[in-house]
Amino acid sequence: MCTCRVLLLLSKRFYFFSNSNQQARLTHESPGCVCVCVCGTRDYNPKQMAIREKVFNTVVACFKRHGAETIDTPVFELKETLTGKYGEDSKLIYDLKDQGGELLSLRYDLTVPFARYLAMNKITNIKRYHIAKVYRRDNPSMTRGRYREFYQCDFDIAGQYDAMIPDAECLKIVHEILSELELGDFRIKVNDRRILDGMFAACGVPDDKFRTICSTVDKLDKMSWEDVKNEMVNEKGLSEQAADLIGEFVSMQGGRDLAERLLQNPRLSQNKLACSGLSDVKLLFSYLELFQVTDKVVFDLSLARGLDYYTGLIYEAVLTQAGLSGDTLNGAEDSVSVGSVAGGGRYDGLVGMFDPKGRKVPCVGVSFGIERIFTIMEQKSSADKVRTTEVQVLVASAQKNLLEERLKLVTDLWKAGIKAEVMYKKNPKLLSQLQHCEESGIPLVAILGEQELKDGVVKLRVVATREEVDFSRADLIREIRRRTSEA
Amino acid sequence: MCTCRVLLLLSKRFYFFSNSNQQARLTHESPGCVCVCVCGTRDYNPKQMAIREKVFNTVVACFKRHGAETIDTPVFELKETLTGKYGEDSKLIYDLKDQGGELLSLRYDLTVPFARYLAMNKITNIKRYHIAKVYRRDNPSMTRGRYREFYQCDFDIAGQYDAMIPDAECLKIVHEILSELELGDFRIKVNDRRILDGMFAACGVPDDKFRTICSTVDKLDKMSWEDVKNEMVNEKGLSEQAADLIGEFVSMQGGRDLAERLLQNPRLSQNKLACSGLSDVKLLFSYLELFQVTDKVVFDLSLARGLDYYTGLIYEAVLTQAGLSGDTLNGAEDSVSVGSVAGGGRYDGLVGMFDPKGRKVPCVGVSFGIERIFTIMEQKSSADKVRTTEVQVLVASAQKNLLEERLKLVTDLWKAGIKAEVMYKKNPKLLSQLQHCEESGIPLVAILGEQELKDGVVKLRVVATREEVDFSRADLIREIRRRTSEA
Structure with missing residues (x-):
């Protein structure tokens, strides 16, 4: 390995x-x-691809069930398109070498290209998914399924709609996909940028420190409160009193009830932004109840999320039962949790940044960190035998000099839409042909021998049972279809 | 547009x-x-994506029918991996900026990464397909479906096998895919690097000029013989006599008969390389007859192909009926032909270049220039109404204040695996809900009104016929399934 x-x-x-x-x-x-690999990327072998295909099928089926279209954008964008969208993470953007022409960068996510696409094509409403690779010059960690090249599966709803209905559908989709993939138990944390900003104001954080304090709060999933407070006070110059007030809020978790309680909170209720965020979270929970997903959703005031472009609701899904076992991963400490597997939020200002007249298109979306999901699925299936081809039948010969007959028969099978192959040898041994079927999980062998040719039949062998029956060419195709549609 | x-x-x-x-x-x-677009790339809108999905489905179904597995490799490789593999075209490679770490380049094709993958994992036989984007700093031409970022669909067979059996299967696959896509008539030209080299030797080309003369011959599909000869003699310093001898050979086209005739040719038959190439072409045609594809395959001595790594058989598929009409493309001259849509050949030395001990793995493969195929399909379908979502039913309301009921019903439908949506408004007008169905091609509407709620039913409306029938909730799902599986 x-x-x-x-x-x-x-x-x-x-x-x-x-x-x-x-x-x-x-x-x-x-x-x-x-x-x-040197570049923090990886090849996918056929077994990994078979698992990946299964995951994508589940994800795409869910996106289609919710009525999404799909688009695709180039892997690189103008460098200026990506500038100023990712805050502190901008240093992780891969730039292309200046070889004449535009300055280009590899896309960092699928959200900014989506917003650029909407503005460029003057699209004011769309529900779309996009599955593609994105690039970050980060420190890779294979144990956490973190690479420098990785797939994102994004679902976004753009358009001027009534509050929280599309937002609730995004959470519904997270719930459906994580449930269907059977990755173990999970939680979806939700918060709102307006609540965070209102909270910062209420705690006495100066306006110009909102963003930087927000990125410190974002570290609470990896650092203790003491370390976070230390960074706020000693590195970012926040007063201890303000930090302690923040500390009280960010320890709060709950559901609709917490939103209601905070609307009565003497500090927060004074702040208009916080109130509109809290009312929307309350409304969101009423829709989540109708969607039957409140069992997994937690309103968590410590959720901050790093990206600059969020303007309202934010959310993040984390697996609570580690899918990865430490043992299989050389005892690496960080292998116990794969962290967040999906995240997103509302970004009502991003499209306007690309429109010459600044026209806004409200958007909300979710992105699945599918690479981490693959890592878990791979480990879960490492014991299983995963088929990497779909071949239904091998056309084999029992004697020498039957290559021509094999090629003729496999041509007939292909024509009938049957997945079939021959070994690329003039005179392969029957045993090695049968072994190939065992190894690749091919269920049937169509055997040609001199006797069969004389009788105008083909011997169909079931690999698992070794049962063999002769069929006429006409019946053979029907029989292969019958036996493989059962399987 | x-x-x-x-x-x-x-x-x-x-x-x-x-x-x-x-x-x-x-x-x-x-x-x-x-x-x-500035970078010679393009976005795909939902309609284009729907067409692209259809093309990919056809291509992948064929690859799977022929028993292929699939792999994936990163979009960038170490710069040194790509160096020295593409001859004169190396200048078209996109390099990443040196931001610390390795020097990386975007992949130029899928063949070199495949060879690197085989060597790295010590794989000596595999039949795999790979569908991914590649990058070339070329002059884009949208009318010819030529971009700087484009998809390739590659199918390759690696392993030590008997001559021409895997090679013939690659041509069979080209034949199947181009036939199934119904792009119009096509030809598959075949030649062999050994025949070309033998021919150059027989015509008196000095050894050190083989490659450069070969790339001039490669221009015969775009330039007249006079211009090609001129380049050979005046730019590349070949004798006029040698050029004229080449001129005779490269005008020859035929099938198995031509290979047999050339084996008797006094000049070529003296050359060992040429003879082994010609015998293999003869053998190839015997397999192509069994595969029933000789109607489209031409042995064409002018086919050269630019890449350095080919060692044996080479081939290229061209559409002979232009799928593009000049009118729809603003009269651009080059819109009449989209040129080659698939190409490939045998490359027995490439894997060895990546193996520390130089161990060779013989390979043969084909690459579909799928972007050109999209361009044709797009134009063919420009008049048709292409659905971009698969939504089966819209959950609509006939009166106000029924958002909750709509959300409950759509949750039930999603749970049953039905592709359904609601409009994201509290109180959408029935008319605008019906209009949305017309525009998006949604065949059914499940309508909730106060009367229906009182009666415990849902009104199912068929958009096309305006027929409306009430169903109980239990029957509704069955009825939606029945009506949409028919469609």
Whole structure:
């Protein structure tokens, strides 16, 4: 599984990723390590692709069930399109080399290209999904399923609609997909940027510190409150009193009841922004009840999310039962949790940033961090035998000099839409043909021999039972269809 | 359709592509022009995506019918992986900016990453397909469906097998896919690098000029023989006599008979390389007859193909009936033909270049230039109404204050796996809900009104016929399934 040696020879260098997520160039013999490709990317082998296809099918089926169209955008955008959209994370953007022409960057997410697409095409309402790879110059961590190239599966609703109806549908979709994938128990945390901003104001955070304090709050899922407070006070210069007030709020979790209670809170109820956020969260929960998903949704005041472009509701789904076992991952500490598997929110201002007249198109959406989901699915299925082809029948020969007959028969099967193959040898041994079926999970073998040719029949062998029956060519196709549609 | 104005405002610059394929910065008002995105890439809108999905489904179904697995590789490779593989075309490779770490380049095709993957994982036989985008800093031409970012659909067979059996299957696949896509008539030209090299030797081309003369021959599909000869003699310093001898050979076309005749040719039959190539072409045609595809395959001595890595059989599929009409494309001259839509060949040495011990894995494959196929399909379907969603039923309300009831019903439908949507308004007008169905091609409407709620039924309306029948909730799902499985 570890391809270090080849990589080492191939590229004369590779990265080693330790548990602490720091990269260093070490020899690949170091114990307890996970090695990834030099660029923090990975190849998918056929087994991984079979799992990936299954995950995508589930995700796409859900998006289509909810009536979404799909679009695609180029892998690179003008550098200026991405500038100023991601806050502190902008340093993680991959730029293309200036080889003449425009300055280009690899897309960092699918949301900014979507907003650019809407503005460019003057689209004011659409419900679309987009599944594609995005790029971040981050420290990869294979144990957490974090790479520098990874798939995102995005679903977004753009348009001027009544409050919280599309937002609730996004959460419904998260609930459906995570349930169907059977990844274990999960929670969907929700909060609202207006509540956060109102809370910061109510706690006495100066206006110009909202964003930077917000990104410190965002670290609460990885750092203790003490460390977060320390960063606020000592690094970002917030008063201790303000930090303590924030500390009270960000420990609160609940549902509709919490929104109602906070609407009565003496500090927050004074703040207009906070009140409109809280009323919307209350309304959201009433729709979530109708959608039957409140069992997994938590209103959590510590949820901040890093990106600059959110303007209203924000949410993040986390798996609460770790799907990954530490043992299978060389005991790496961070393998216990894969963290967030989906996140999103409302971004009503982003499209306007791309429109020459600044016309706004309200949007809300969700993005699935599908790479982490693959990592879990892969480990769950590592014991299972996953078929990587769909071949229904191998056309085999029992004697020599029957290549022509095999090619003729497989042509007939292909014409009938049957998934079939022959071995690319003039005279393969019957045993090696049967072995190929065992290894690849091909259920049937159509065997041609001199006797069969004389009788005008084909011997159909069921690999699992070794049962063999002769069929005329006309009956053969029907029989293969019958047997493989059952399977 | 022309998005110049927005682009102009957005980026303050854009490209204009004239018929002669040269790029210039002109105002977008210039007549008879086709404008593309600044970077020579394009967005796919939902209608284009629906067509793309259809094409991919056909292609993937064929690959799976022939027993292929699939893999995926990262969009960028180490720069050194791509170096020295593409001959003169290497200048078209997109490099990433050096931001610390490895020097990376965007993949130029899927073949080199495939070979790197095989060597790295020590895989000696596999039949795989790979559908992904590749990148070339070429002059884009939208009329020919040529972009700087485009999809390739590759099918390759790696392994030590008996001659020409996998090669013939690749041609069979080209035949199946181009036939099924109904793009119009086509030809598959085949030749062999060994025949070309033998021919060059027999014509007196010096050894060190084989590659450069080969790339001149490759231009015969775009240039007249006179111009090609001129380039050979005056630019590349070949003797006129040698050029004339080449001229005789490259005008030859035929089938198995031509291979047999050339095996008797006094010049070629002296050359060992040429003879093994010609014998293999002869053998190939015998397999193509069994595969029933000789109607479209031509042995054409002028086919050269540009890439360095081919070692044996080469082939290219061209549409002979232009799928594009000049009229719809602003009269651009080059719109009459989209040129080659698939190409490939045998490359027995490429994997060895990535293996530390130089171990070879023989490979043969084919790549579909799917972007050109999309361009044709798009134009063919421009008159048709293409549905971009698969929504089966809209849950609508006939009176006000029924949002909750709509949300409850659509939840039931989603749970039953039915593709359904609601409008995101508290109180949408029935007329606007029905209009939405007309526009999106949604066949059914489930209407809730006060009377229906009182009676415990839902009114199901067929959009096309305006027929309306009341159903109980239990019967509703069955009825929707029945009516939409028919459609």
